Amino acid sequence: MFESATTLSAAVLRGERRPTDLVEEALSAAEARAHLGALISLVPDAREQAARVEARLAAGETPLLAGVPVVVKDNLNLRGSRTTCGSRILSSYVSPYTATVVRRLQDAGAVIVAKGNMDEFAMGSSNETSAFGPARNPWDVSRVPGGSSGGSAVAVAAGVVPLSLGSDTGGSIRQPAAMTGVYGFKPTYGRVSRYGLVAYASSLDQVGPFARTASDLALSLDAIVGPDDLDATSLDTAPRFREALARDVRGLRFAFVREALAGNTSGVDAAMARTREVLEGLGATVTEVSLPTLEYGVAAYYLVATPEASSNLARYDGMVYGSRAAGVREVNASMSATRGEGFGTEVKRRVLMGTYALSSGYYDAYYSKAMKVRRLVADDLARAFADADVLVTPTSPFPAFRIGERMDDPVAMYAADVDTVIANLAGIPAVSVPAGFETLDGRELPVGVQFLAPALADELLVSVAAAFEAATSGAFLREPPL
Amino acid sequence: MIDAPEMEHLKKLARLSLTEEETAHLQGDLNRILGYFEKISGLDTDGVEEMPRPVALVNVTRSDEPGDLLSSGDVASVAVERQDGFFRVPRTVDQ
Numbered sequence: 001m002f003e004s005a006t007t008l009s010a011a012v013l014r015g016e017r018r019p020t021d022l023v024e025e026a027l028s029a030a031e032a033r034a035h036l037g038a039l040i041s042l043v044p045d046a047r048e049q050a051a052r053v054e055a056r057l058a059a060g061e062t063p064l065l066a067g068v069p070v071v072v073k074d075n076l077n078l079r080g081s082r083t084t085c086g087s088r089i090l091s092s093y094v095s096p097y098t099a100t101v102v103r104r105l106q107d108a109g110a111v112i113v114a115k116g117n118m119d120e121f122a123m124g125s126s127n128e129t130s131a132f133g134p135a136r137n138p139w140d141v142s143r144v145p146g147g148s149s150g151g152s153a154v155a156v157a158a159g160v161v162p163l164s165l166g167s168d169t170g171g172s173i174r175q176p177a178a179m180t181g182v183y184g185f186k187p188t189y190g191r192v193s194r195y196g197l198v199a200y201a202s203s204l205d206q207v208g209p210f211a212r213t214a215s216d217l218a219l220s221l222d223a224i225v226g227p228d229d230l231d232a233t234s235l236d237t238a239p240r241f242r243e244a245l246a247r248d249v250r251g252l253r254f255a256f257v258r259e260a261l262a263g264n265t266s267g268v269d270a271a272m273a274r275t276r277e278v279l280e281g282l283g284a285t286v287t288e289v290s291l292p293t294l295e296y297g298v299a300a301y302y303l304v305a306t307p308e309a310s311s312n313l314a315r316y317d318g319m320v321y322g323s324r325a326a327g328v329r330e331v332n333a334s335m336s337a338t339r340g341e342g343f344g345t346e347v348k349r350r351v352l353m354g355t356y357a358l359s360s361g362y363y364d365a366y367y368s369k370a371m372k373v374r375r376l377v378a379d380d381l382a383r384a385f386a387d388a389d390v391l392v393t394p395t396s397p398f399p400a401f402r403i404g405e406r407m408d409d410p411v412a413m414y415a416a417d418v419d420t421v422i423a424n425l426a427g428i429p430a431v432s433v434p435a436g437f438e439t440l441d442g443r444e445l446p447v448g449v450q451f452l453a454p455a456l457a458d459e460l461l462v463s464v465a466a467a468f469e470a471a472t473s474g475a476f477l478r479e480p481p482l
Numbered sequence: 483m484i485d486a487p488e489m490e491h492l493k494k495l496a497r498l499s500l501t502e503e504e505t506a507h508l509q510g511d512l513n514r515i516l517g518y519f520e521k522i523s524g525l526d527t528d529g530v531e532e533m534p535r536p537v538a539l540v541n542v543t544r545s546d547e548p549g550d551l552l553s554s555g556d557v558a559s560v561a562v563e564r565q566d567g568f569f570r571v572p573r574t575v576d577q
Contacts, residue, residue: 229544340499371532427536
């Protein structure tokens with residue numbers, strides 16, 4: 001299914017397509033693409049959801065995403081559906097409630113068809129830490145799709161559905177979007193409710209969409225952005241994304257981040273150079289800006305994220321829900337055995353790292369220090385935005401790497417997040433836009449460019465994405481060779 | 483550097499049982515990662531205020547209105563072990 005959500009919902013509202021047919025198409029596509037490992041489970045009541053949308057249409061409703069099949073990352077709860085977070089410890093967990101963001105999609109007429117594969121508890125940059133096996137890049141199945149929302153990215157890139165949701169704690173939407181050749185949007189922290197999103201690092205986590213067109217990005221953001229009584233960090237700002245689609249970018253000031261221009265592959269360099277020309281052609285001002293703290297972002301990010309993760313994951317002890325190790329009677333031993341069996345290596349690594357950074361004697365040197373560096377990164381960005389409306393970096397320094405290539409070297413894996421973590425540390429919005437291809441080993445691999453804006457200027461990024469897409473005639477929005 | 487006794491302490495704090503092989507492997511990983519994190523130790527942060535979260539929201543509360551809540555049956559449906567409508571857990575206090 002390579003039609004856009006915008007096209008499909010319009011056809012549904014005209015009565016030319018039926019939600020119950022679209023859900024069958026998505027389920028067939030899911031089956032045909034099963035070898036990509038994009039999905040952890042199919043939603044048991046997907047057909048009933050489609051029937052309910054048809055009933056609403058018959059009653060005269062005209063919802064925004066009428067009948068559009070959607071995949072959501074498997075850390076978003078949907079009542080009656082499994083929510084595994086890519087982990088053994090939750091492999092049999094069935095949600096008794098629905099996340100606000102998922103409910104909003106359903107209220108907008110979307111049909112949730114499946115749960116997307118992901119790095120375990122969203123800890124990873126390649127989708128390889130999933131307990132259910134890796135997701136594969138549709139451009140080259142020997143390569144990763146990026147992570148942690150790899151499955152949601154692949155589902156959209158490979159045409160299973162036109163839209164999906166991921167979560168982005170350090171780049172987990174934008175990086176897989178870049179590596180699979182689709183759009184990925186991380187909103188300003190607080191613009192999308194996190195109620196029902198399984199927490200990884202609560203001060204960084206944010207939910208956002210994957211899409212194949214800028215207008216689908218706008219449609220999905222208009223459906224999901226807004227305040228929520230059930231999330232104390234949600235912001236009371238109305239979404240105006242579709243209005244932003246036609247806004248001119250002439251006269252906007254773009255600044256390329258100088259420190260992000262070194263150390264990239266040639267295909268990424270070419271995409272950056274091309275982006276500069278496109279923006280100038282659109283009548284925008286293009287300059288360069290220095291972000292001296294960029295190189296400290298990854299260390300600060302992991303020292304903020306892992307302590308939060310070690311606290312958030314304390315709840316998986318096998319006492320109340322999830323799984324419990326068999327045959328261990330003493331309570332602490334039971335918890336330790338459960339977690340030892342239930343967590344994969346990367347989760348164990350981060351839980352231990354976070355525990356260490358919070359432990360007596362190390363708190364100041366690590367966690368406190370990281371929170372101060374976080375402030376420096378945010379201040380640096382604020383300074384850059386004094387003279388620029390939008391900052392530009394690559395989304396990732398390189399295109400998709402091979403499955404297994406970085407798994408033995410956590411530091412090399414973490415380094416992949418260099419350009420994306422700054423947006424999470426500062427809480428600002430950022431989008432990855434398909435902007436080129438790089439041929440490696442005879443295969444074309446997508447390359448993404450990242451645009452960042454100040455907090456609450458999310459709509460501006462949709463204007464930029466739409467203008468870029470129009471100026472390049474959608475040249476980088478290709479279907480992978482399936 | 484995290485040494486072997488400290489590794490055992492961390493495992494206890496984190497309620498994480500690991501095999502000997504895993505322990506050795508993760509200890510090596512953690513030390514390599516800590517080496518990388520040294521990057522920020524030289525950065526001057528004197529007088530810089532910690533930034534624990536990106537938005538300056540304080541004491542947000544929802545309206546105190548009655549609404550739909552999960553039923554006790556829904557809540558109990560997630561239990562690892564259930565007995566007579568209650569969650570059953572390992573014994574936590576000695577008799």
